[in-house]
Amino acid sequence: xxxxxxxxxxxxxxxxxxEPSPPAPSLGSGAAGNDHKAVGAGFLGLxxxxxxxxxxxxxxxxxxxxxxxxxxxxxxxxxxxxxxHGSILVFLxxxxxxxGLATAMVPLQIGAARLAFPxxxxxxxxxxxxxGGLMVAAPFVDGxxxxxxxxxxxxxxxxxxxFRGDGVEYLLLGVAIVLGAAVLSAANLVTTIAQLRAPGxxxxxxxxxxxxxxxxxxxxxxALPVLMAGLLMMFVDHHYGxxxxxxxxxxxxxxxxxxxxxxxxxxxxxxxxxxxPALGVVCEIVAVFAGRPLVDRKxxxxxxxxxxxxxxxxxxxxxxxxxxxxxxFAIGALLVLAPVxxxxxxxxxxxxxxxxEEGTETVRQRLSGLPMLFVLGLLTVLAAxxxxxxxxxxxxxxxxxxxxxxxxxxxxxxxxxxxxxxxxAVHYWAPKLxxxxxxxxxxxxxxxxxxGGAHLAFLPALVLGxxxxxxxxxxxxxxxxxxxxxxxxxxxxxxxALGAVLFALNxxxxxxxxxxxxxxxDPWGGHTLEWFAPSPPPRHNFDVLPEVRSxxxxxxxxxxxTP
Amino acid sequence: xxxxxxxxxxxxxxxxxxxAYGSPAPPPEEQLPKGTTLVGTLMVLVADAMVLVALxxxxxxxxxxxxxxPPRGVFVGTYLPSTVTITAVMSxxxxxxxxxxxxxxDQRSGAVALVLTVFLGLAIAxxxxxxxxxxxxxxxxxxxxxxxxxxxxxxxxxxxMAIVAVxxxxxxxxxxxxxxxxxxxxxxxxxxxxxxxxxxxxxxTAVFLFSPHG
Numbered sequence: 001x002x003x004x005x006x007x008x009x010x011x012x013x014x015x016x017x018x019e020p021s022p023p024a025p026s027l028g029s030g031a032a033g034n035d036h037k038a039v040g041a042g043f044l045g046l047x048x049x050x051x052x053x054x055x056x057x058x059x060x061x062x063x064x065x066x067x068x069x070x071x072x073x074x075x076x077x078x079x080x081x082x083x084x085h086g087s088i089l090v091f092l093x094x095x096x097x098x099x100g101l102a103t104a105m106v107p108l109q110i111g112a113a114r115l116a117f118p119x120x121x122x123x124x125x126x127x128x129x130x131x132g133g134l135m136v137a138a139p140f141v142d143g144x145x146x147x148x149x150x151x152x153x154x155x156x157x158x159x160x161x162x163f164r165g166d167g168v169e170y171l172l173l174g175v176a177i178v179l180g181a182a183v184l185s186a187a188n189l190v191t192t193i194a195q196l197r198a199p200g201x202x203x204x205x206x207x208x209x210x211x212x213x214x215x216x217x218x219x220x221x222x223a224l225p226v227l228m229a230g231l232l233m234m235f236v237d238h239h240y241g242x243x244x245x246x247x248x249x250x251x252x253x254x255x256x257x258x259x260x261x262x263x264x265x266x267x268x269x270x271x272x273x274x275x276x277p278a279l280g281v282v283c284e285i286v287a288v289f290a291g292r293p294l295v296d297r298k299x300x301x302x303x304x305x306x307x308x309x310x311x312x313x314x315x316x317x318x319x320x321x322x323x324x325x326x327x328x329f330a331i332g333a334l335l336v337l338a339p340v341x342x343x344x345x346x347x348x349x350x351x352x353x354x355x356x357e358e359g360t361e362t363v364r365q366r367l368s369g370l371p372m373l374f375v376l377g378l379l380t381v382l383a384a385x386x387x388x389x390x391x392x393x394x395x396x397x398x399x400x401x402x403x404x405x406x407x408x409x410x411x412x413x414x415x416x417x418x419x420x421x422x423x424x425a426v427h428y429w430a431p432k433l434x435x436x437x438x439x440x441x442x443x444x445x446x447x448x449x450x451x452g453g454a455h456l457a458f459l460p461a462l463v464l465g466x467x468x469x470x471x472x473x474x475x476x477x478x479x480x481x482x483x484x485x486x487x488x489x490x491x492x493x494x495x496x497a498l499g500a501v502l503f504a505l506n507x508x509x510x511x512x513x514x515x516x517x518x519x520x521x522d523p524w525g526g527h528t529l530e531w532f533a534p535s536p537p538p539r540h541n542f543d544v545l546p547e548v549r550s551x552x553x554x555x556x557x558x559x560x561x562t563p
Numbered sequence: 564x565x566x567x568x569x570x571x572x573x574x575x576x577x578x579x580x581x582x583a584y585g586s587p588a589p590p591p592e593e594q595l596p597k598g599t600t601l602v603g604t605l606m607v608l609v610a611d612a613m614v615l616v617a618l619x620x621x622x623x624x625x626x627x628x629x630x631x632x633p634p635r636g637v638f639v640g641t642y643l644p645s646t647v648t649i650t651a652v653m654s655x656x657x658x659x660x661x662x663x664x665x666x667x668x669d670q671r672s673g674a675v676a677l678v679l680t681v682f683l684g685l686a687i688a689x690x691x692x693x694x695x696x697x698x699x700x701x702x703x704x705x706x707x708x709x710x711x712x713x714x715x716x717x718x719x720x721x722x723x724m725a726i727v728a729v730x731x732x733x734x735x736x737x738x739x740x741x742x743x744x745x746x747x748x749x750x751x752x753x754x755x756x757x758x759x760x761x762x763x764x765x766x767x768t769a770v771f772l773f774s775p776h777g
Binding site for chain 2: 116117120183184186187188190191194195196221222223224225226228229230232233236240241242243244247253254255258262265
C-alpha cells in the first residue's frame with residue numbers, strides 16, 4: 001500500500017467520538033457471533049481450560065515420580081498420562097492460545113475492522129472443540145488402554161496382528177481436526193494481514209506481533225498439512241487394516257521409518273511456530289516499556305523470518321534412524337537458534353539505549369510495569385532454553401534426545417517461554433480487549449510462580465539428562481540417584497501449576513466478573529494502532545484511523561508533530 | 564509505569580478536519596479489498612498441496628524400498644488415466660474461458676463455458692471413480708493399493724469440491740452478480756479448479772509415468 005506523502009503536519013488526533021461502548025466480549029463467548037474479538041476470546045478460554053487439564057496430568061505424573069518405586073500409577077497408566085499431557089498441551093493449549101490471541105489482536109494491530117473471513121475463524125474454533133472432544137474421549141473408549149505412544153503418536157500396526165479398539169483412531173482423528181482448524185485460521189490470518197492493513201501501514205511497518213503471527217502462520221500452512229497427511233495415513237492403517245507404517249511383511253507393507261520423518265517434518269517447525277508469537281509479544285512489550293522502537297527493527301523482522309525458514313532445516317535432528325543426514329540436521333537445529341539469540345540481543349540493546357536516552361532511573365521505573373516484568377522473567381527461562389538447545393543440537397551424544405535432557409530442553413525452549421508469553425500478552429492486552437486491567441498484585445505472584453516454577457521444574461530435568469534417566473522411565477530405583485532432581489521437578493511443576501491456576505482466577509475475577517480496574521484507551525503508552533481504538537473496542541474496532549507514517553503511529557501522535 | 568498522554572487526552576483540532584488525521588475507518592460490512600477471497604483460497608490451496616506432497620513423499624519412499632513396484636500381478640492400465648489427463652487439460656481451458664467471459668460481462672459465452680467445465684469435471688470424477696471401482700485389489704492388499712486409493716481419492720474429492728464450487732459461483736455469475744468490477748469469488752473457484760488439474764499431473768507423474776504398470 002502506498003503511503004500518501006502529504007506535507008501537512010501530523011495533527012494530534014481528536015478523541016474518537018464518545019459513544020456508549022458495547023459490552024466487552026467475555027471469555028468463552030466465541031459462539032456469540034463473528035466478532036473476531038469474541039472468537040479470539042473463545043479460543044483463549046478453551047486453551048486455558050486445556051492448560052489446566054494438561055497441567056493436572058503432569059502433576060499426577062510428577063507425584064508418581066517423586067519417590068523411587070512410586071506406586072501411584074502402573075506403567076500403562078503412566079504412559080497414557082504422558083501421551084495426553086503432551087498432546088493436550090501442544091495441540092489444545094499452545095495452538096489455540098496463539099490462534100486466539102492472534103484472532104483477537106491482529107485486526108486491531110493493523111487497523112482493520114474485521115478478519116478477512118470471520119465465519120471461517122468461528123468454524124475453526126468449533127472444529128477445535130470437536131477435535132479436542134475426540135482427543136479427550138480417546139482414553140475412555142474401547143481400546144483406550146493402548147493410547148500410550150507419547151505425543152509423537154507412533155502407532156504402527158503390529159506385523160500380522162491387528163490393533164484392537166477405537167482409542168487410537170479417536171486420538172488421530174482428533175489431532176487431525178485440531179490441526180485442520182489451525183490451518184484454516186492460519187490461512188485466514190495471512191489473508192487478513194496481506195489484504196486488510198490500514199492505509200499507510202506498509203509491509204515494513206507491520207507491528208512485530210502481527211509479523212510474528214504472519215511468519216508463524218506461514219510455517220503452519222506448510223508444516224501442519226504434512227502432519228495431517230501422516231495422521232490420515234495412520235488412521236487408514238488402523239481403520240482399513242493397511243500397513244503403510246510397518247515394513248515387516250515386505251510384500252504388503254510400507255516403511256517403519258516413515259512415521260517419525262513425517263511427524264517431525266510437521267511437528268518440529270510447528271514447535272517453532274508456537275514460539276514465534278512469543279518472540280513477537282516480547283518485541284512489542286520491550287519496545288513499549290522502553291519507550292522507543294527496537295534498536296534494529298528491520299533485523300528483528302528478519303530474525304523472525306529466518307526462524308520460520310530454518311525451522312524446516314532442523315526437523316531431522318529429532319528423528320532417529322537418519323544417521324547419514326544427522327550432521328546436516330544438527331547444523332539446521334543449531335542455525336535456527338542464532339536468530340533467537342539475535343532477537344535477545346536486540347531486546348537488551350533496546351533497553352540499554354532507552355536508558356542512555358532518557359536516564360536509567362526513568363527507564364528502570366518504566367520497566368517495573370507488570371507485562372515488562374513478565375518479559376524479564378521470560379528471558380531468564382529463554383536463556384536456559386537456548387543453552388539446553390545448543391547442547392541438544394550439537395548432538396554430542398544422541399542420548400540427549402532420548403533422556404530427560406530432551407524433556408528439559410523442550411520445556412525450557414518451547415513450552416515455558418510460550419506459556420509465560422501468553423500470560424504476559426493477556427496481561428498486556430486485557431485492558432484493550434476487555435477494558436479492564438488484570439489484578440497487578442496477583443499478576444506479580446503469577447510471575448514469581450510461573451518463572452520460578454519453570455526453573456525449578458525444568459532445570460533439574462537437564463541434570464537427570466546428564467545422569468541419563470530415559471524419557472519414558474516409569475519407575476526408578478532408590479540406588480540410581482535420580483531422587484533429588486525428580487523431587488525438585490515435581491515441586492517445580494506444582495509451583496508452575498499454581499501460577500497457571502492463579503492466572504485463570506485473575507482472568508475470572510478481573511475480566512469475567514468485571515472486578516478489574518477499568519482501563520484507559522492507552523494504559524501502557526503503546527506504539528501501534530490497537531492503542532488508538534477505544535477500550536474495549538466497538539464491534540468495528542475503529543471509528544477513525546490515524547494517518548500511518550511510520551511503524552509506530554500512536555507513538556508519533558503522542559510525540560506531536562516532531563518527526 | 565510512567566503515564567504518557569494518550570491520544571484521547573490530546574486536544575482535538577477541529578481546523579484540521581478529517582483529512583488531518585487520516586482516513587475514516589472502513590465500515591465493517593464494507594466489501595473486502597479486491598482479491599481477498601482469491602488470496603485466502605490460494606493460502607488454503609498451498610496447505611492442501613502440502614498434503615499431496617506428503618502423500619507423494621510416502622509413495623516415493625515406499626516405492627524405493629519395495630522389491631517390486633507395483634507388486635507382481637497388479638494391473639491398473641493406462642486408458643483411464645490418459646482419458647482423465649486429456650479431460651483435465653480441456654477443463655482447465657474451459658474454466659479459464661468461463662472466467663474471462665464473465666469478466667467481459669459476456670453471460671452467454673460464460674454459460675456455455677461453465678456448463679462445459681462442469682460436464683468435463685463430472686467426466687473426470689466418473690473416470691476416477693471407475694478406476695478405483697474396477698481394480699482387482701483392495702485398499703488393504705498392499706501399500707501400492709493403499710497409496711493408489713489415497714492419491715486418486717484425494718483427486719476425486721478435490722474434483723467434487725471444485726464442481727460444487729463452480730456450480731454455486733457459476734450460478735451467481737450467470738445471475739449477473741459478477742462482472743468487470745468484481746468476480747473475485749469466481750476466480751477463487753477457478754483457482755480450486757486449476758489446482759485439481761495441477762494435482763492430477765503430480766499424481767500422474769508419480770503413479771503412472773514413473774511406475775510402469777503393464
